Amino acid sequence: MLPIYICEDDEKIRAAQREYLEKLILIEGYDMEIVLCSGHPQEVLQAVKESARRGIYFLDIELKGEPMDGFGLGQEIRKLDSRGFLVYVTAFQDLAFETFRYHLEALDYIVKGNPDKLKAGIRHCLQVITERMRKEKGDEREFFSVKVMDVVKHIPVDEIVFFETAGRTHRIELHAQSDRIDFIGSMQELEEKLGERFLRVHRAYLVNTDQIAELDLKNREILMKNGEKCMFSRGMKGVLLDKM
Incomplete structure (x- = not known):
């Protein structure tokens, strides 16, 4: 089962992401679970260290009042989970190119201003991840x-x-x-x-x-x-x- 981590500094958006992800997992029967929903990057890193499993990460970029932003968090996650799925969820569309500059190999970049587009982006990411995992199980090395x-x-x-x-x-x-x-x-x-x-x-x-x-x-x-x-x-x- 793939663990899902959410790091978002806006409490309402964080709750909305969690609620929609839980519905998708239930309806589609995805082999996934939300293990942490937090506004603090250090909490996410600690949970990833303790888990040592490949995960899915929905990360905000602008983490106000925190020692690192979403890109810094992504870099630290990559040290712990080199094969995990990074998804950036942010209000700033023009920051998308930064994921390439940081060599983060992000799966997707979702702009969260429009609730319907946010849901569509999350749904698309889970579909892509599920398909990748299905293909990997057929020929993936252990x-x-x-x-x-x-x-x-x-x-x-x-x-x-x-x-x-x-x-x-x-x-x-x-x-x-x-x-x-x-x-x-x-x-x-x-x-x-x-x-x-x-x-x-x-x-x-x-x-x-x-x-x-x-x-x-x-x-x-x-x-x-x-x-x-x-x-x-x-x-x-x-x-x-x-x-x-």
């Missing part, structure tokens, strides 16, 4: 999302080679084809989340079986396709041979 400090990273699952314990309590190191990421986590939780493609071959290693190049049965080592090696326990020999 992503693993991990929170590192205040940034959420999305790594294609097929590019993950293995996970290993990093020698410190609750620290995990993800080895991908072109990256290494150290984060707080649990091997058991990863094993349950990632499914049968990933195999706990040793208490210190969780490997992507699609990334295995060869087995060294004598030394109980797995050579991965990226050239790195992982140990495997004696009891995993038969399981690994079945996977090859």
Whole structure:
């Protein structure tokens, strides 16, 4: 389910947006939910950090009395949710080009002066998002999302080679084809989340079986396709041979 965030400094407009979005979600049966409706950008950022999910963001540009405007908020959201859908809702039509200057890749820019046009713009955005999500589910690569400090990273699952314990309590190191990421986590939780493609071959290693190049049965080592090696326990020999 896609979370929806609204950041609008005008209380009446904010309430109207929420009401119309709730009606659309109910009538059309969209797999979406409004999780936050606020006039404060910091509240939105905190909620996005805690969620770590791809979201939909309806953002006002002129946020009076706040430390950042809608463009600044969009930039911060992009650091946390690089694949989210940004929609700018504002009274100033001539500011539309600014979304390109800030490299925000906004989905749409809606002028809110006319209630009917505002509703039409919101309806169009949800239709576009729904269609994109439908197409992506047909051929989209599966992503693993991990929170590192205040940034959420999305790594294609097929590019993950293995996970290993990093020698410190609750620290995990993800080895991908072109990256290494150290984060707080649990091997058991990863094993349950990632499914049968990933195999706990040793208490210190969780490997992507699609990334295995060869087995060294004598030394109980797995050579991965990226050239790195992982140990495997004696009891995993038969399981690994079945996977090859």
